[in-house]
Amino acid sequence: MNRKIPKVPVKTWSTPVTGEPSRIIPCTLCHGDHFRPYLVCEGFSYVRCTGCGLVQMNPQPLTVEVVRRYQEGHGADYLSYELANESAFLQLQKLALGDAGFAVLEKDLLVKKRPAILDVGCATGALLETLQNQGWETTGVEICTPAQAYARQVRNLDVRALPLEANHFPAHTFDVVLASHLIEHLNDPRGFVQEVHRILLPGGYFLITTPNIGGFQAWFFKNRWRSAIFDHLFLFSIKTLSQLLRSSGFEVVKVCTWGGLAAGTAPGSLKRVFDRGAKRFGFGDVMLLKAQVPSRE
Numbered sequence: 001m002n003r004k005i006p007k008v009p010v011k012t013w014s015t016p017v018t019g020e021p022s023r024i025i026p027c028t029l030c031h032g033d034h035f036r037p038y039l040v041c042e043g044f045s046y047v048r049c050t051g052c053g054l055v056q057m058n059p060q061p062l063t064v065e066v067v068r069r070y071q072e073g074h075g076a077d078y079l080s081y082e083l084a085n086e087s088a089f090l091q092l093q094k095l096a097l098g099d100a101g102f103a104v105l106e107k108d109l110l111v112k113k114r115p116a117i118l119d120v121g122c123a124t125g126a127l128l129e130t131l132q133n134q135g136w137e138t139t140g141v142e143i144c145t146p147a148q149a150y151a152r153q154v155r156n157l158d159v160r161a162l163p164l165e166a167n168h169f170p171a172h173t174f175d176v177v178l179a180s181h182l183i184e185h186l187n188d189p190r191g192f193v194q195e196v197h198r199i200l201l202p203g204g205y206f207l208i209t210t211p212n213i214g215g216f217q218a219w220f221f222k223n224r225w226r227s228a229i230f231d232h233l234f235l236f237s238i239k240t241l242s243q244l245l246r247s248s249g250f251e252v253v254k255v256c257t258w259g260g261l262a263a264g265t266a267p268g269s270l271k272r273v274f275d276r277g278a279k280r281f282g283f284g285d286v287m288l289l290k291a292q293v294p295s296r297e
C-alpha cells in the first residue's frame with residue numbers, strides 16, 4: 001500500500017536570496033549577543049538568542065535594502081501573488097478576527113460613530129474595503145508600490161506608501177491597529193511595536209498575526225518549514241512575541257493559533273484532527289496575538 005508520509009509544504013512567496021550586504025545585530029528583544037545556530041537554509045540562516053529564545057536571521061540584511069526590496073524589487077510579482085490569493089486571504093483574515101473576539105469587528109467598538117482602524121501591510125486593501133463598508137474609518141500602510149497604487153486607484157482607499165514610522169501619525173489616533181504577516185519582515189520589530197503603542201488610543205487593540213516557530217510544522221519541517229524564507233527576518237513564538245508586546249507597554253489579552261498540518265501534506269481526516277488540536281492547544285502554524293493598551297497609563 002502506498003502509505004504517504006507528510007510531503008514538504010510549498011514555501012510562502014519570498015524575494016529570492018540576493019547578495020545584499022548583511023550585518024550581525026544584537027538581539028532586538030533582550031539586547032543580548034550570544035546566539036546558537038538554529039536553522040540553516042539555502043543562502044541564509046537563523047540563530048536563537050541564548051538569553052531570551054528569539055529566533056532571528058543573523059547576520060541580517062540592512063533596513064535600507066529590505067525596504068527597497070519591497071518598494072521596487074519584486075513589487076509587481078507580489079501584487080500578482082496578492083491578487084491571485086485575495087479572496088482566500090480575505091476569508092482567512094475575517095475568520096482570524098472572529099476568533100480574536102472581533103466578530104466582523106463590531107462588538108464594543110462600533111458604539112463609537114466611526115472607530116478608526118489602521119491596517120499596516122494592507123496589500124491590495126481587500127480587508128480595509130470590507131471594514132470601510134461596515135462603518136470603520138480606515139487607513140492603510142503598504143510600502144509595495146504596485147499594491148499601494150492598486151488599493152488607492154481601484155478601491156479608492158487612504159493607503160500610505162511610507163513605512164509606518166515615516167507617516168508620523170499623531171499620538172492616540174486609532175482604536176485598532178492590524179498587522180497581518182508583517183512583523184516577521186521588519187528589521188526593527190521593537191521600534192514598530194512601540195510606534196503602534198504610541199498611535200493607539202488608551203484601551204485600543206493591536207492584532208498581530210505571524211508564523212509560529214513554536215508550532216508543530218516548524219518543529220517537524222525544520223529548514224523546509226514554509227515560513228523559513230529569506231523575507232522573514234524574525235520567527236516568533238507565543239512566548240517571544242508576548243515578551244516583545246509586554247515590554248513595549250501592551251497587555252496580551254488573547255492568543256489564537258491555527259493550522260496543524262499544511263494543506264496537501266496529509267489526508268483530510270488527519271489534517272482536520274490536527275487542525276482542531278492545534279487551535280485548542282496552541283501549536284498551530286500561524287498565531288494571532290490580541291494586545292491592548294491599558295486604559296489608564
Ligand SMILES: [Zn+2]
Nearest residue numbers: 027030049052
Ligand atoms: Zn534575546
